[in-house]
Amino acid sequence: MLLHEEHCKGFTEDQSWTVDAWLRDQGMDEYVSCNDRYLRLTSRWGRHGRSLTREQFAVVFLALYRLDEFPRFIGHHGLFDGIALLESRKAAVLEDETERLYFAIDWIETVAGEPY
Numbered sequence: 072m073l074l075h076e077e078h079c080k081g082f083t084e085d086q087s088w089t090v091d092a093w094l095r096d097q098g099m100d101e102y103v104s105c106n107d108r109y110l111r112l113t114s115r116w117g118r119h120g121r122s123l124t125r126e127q128f129a130v131v132f133l134a135l136y137r138l139d140e141f142p143r144f145i146g147h148h149g150l151f152d153g154i155a156l157l158e159s160r161k162a163a164v165l166e167d168e169t170e171r172l173y174f175a176i177d178w179i180e181t182v183a184g185e186p187y
Contacts, residue, residue, distance in 0.1 A: 101169075108176050109135070134175035138168045141175060150178065 075082060088096070094103060116123070123131060134141055142165050145151060151161050163170040 105172060105176070108180075112176065112180055131179055134179060135172070138171050138175070141171055 094100065115121075130144075133144055145165070160170070160174075164174040165171070
């Protein structure tokens, strides 16, 4: 359904867009990719009828939604110990929120995820 609103200037543009082309143009690829990974993870839990314990939920919530606090958790619980991770990636995870989110999803998939 396409709703034509008078205030929308897009209707006066010469270029028409597909949804995929518009998302790429707006730089949304990274967001969509991250969202897709998150949905795959949560749907795996649902397919297997798996529920998270209160403690597991708290950790997953911290890792995915409290990215400013996640580095302390990483250090306190030694998440990098025993993981084959380049020092440059460790540094990036601790310094950059986007890298931290990618690591969080990787970590949750490895530790808490069910096989596909």
